[in-house]
Amino acid sequence: EVQLVESGGGLVQPGRSLRLSCAASGFTFDDYAMHWVRQAPGKGLEWVSGISWNSGSIGYADSVKGRFTISRDNAKNSLYLQMNSLRAEDTALYYCAKESGWNDAFDIWGQGTMVTVSS
């Protein structure tokens, strides 16, 4: 079964850091680009960051550029998001998503991990 399972969310104070992980199974992980998409409570979807299969191409939303770092470990079938200098507006459910190709649709999504930034 194709599956993405996120972990690492939680309650964190403003200015602190958090690292999210996404464990992939059921497909050849290193064949596909991967992304993080977030959804603030009661709001719409916001693309956060994406990484190509070999980490050669990486992109970030302006809202997180310079604070968040995406990475992957193909040997461990895992995707990561290092989040530094967290702000209240980063509070959201963070989804890991598999891209169907490159510059393609997101065909598989995880269940999400909740990040709450509050003092």
Add this chain to the structure above:
Amino acid sequence: EIVLTQSPDFQSVTPKEKVTITCRASQSIGSSLHWYQQKPDQSPKLLIKYASQSFSGVPSRFSGSGSGTDFTLTINSLEAEDAATYYCHQSSSLPHTFGQGTKLEIK
């Protein structure tokens, strides 16, 4: 950044009705436009990729059309289970962007 604007934001519809949701891009994106369905407390699910290609397992009542800047998601003969929020998404250029969503309520 490419801005995607969906209309309407909300629609209340009756079963068996035909529904049309539009997505307009702030600049041409070819056919790099995809549609997702998100039900409450669930992850988004891919419905249509590249404007008109149905994703595996998606009911045939869902279809998409358009290119350039104007796109449409059509749901023929709406069913109660189609109550959800629908999002468009462009992958033409970074950063990827999503529309603001269209919430469908079934009367």
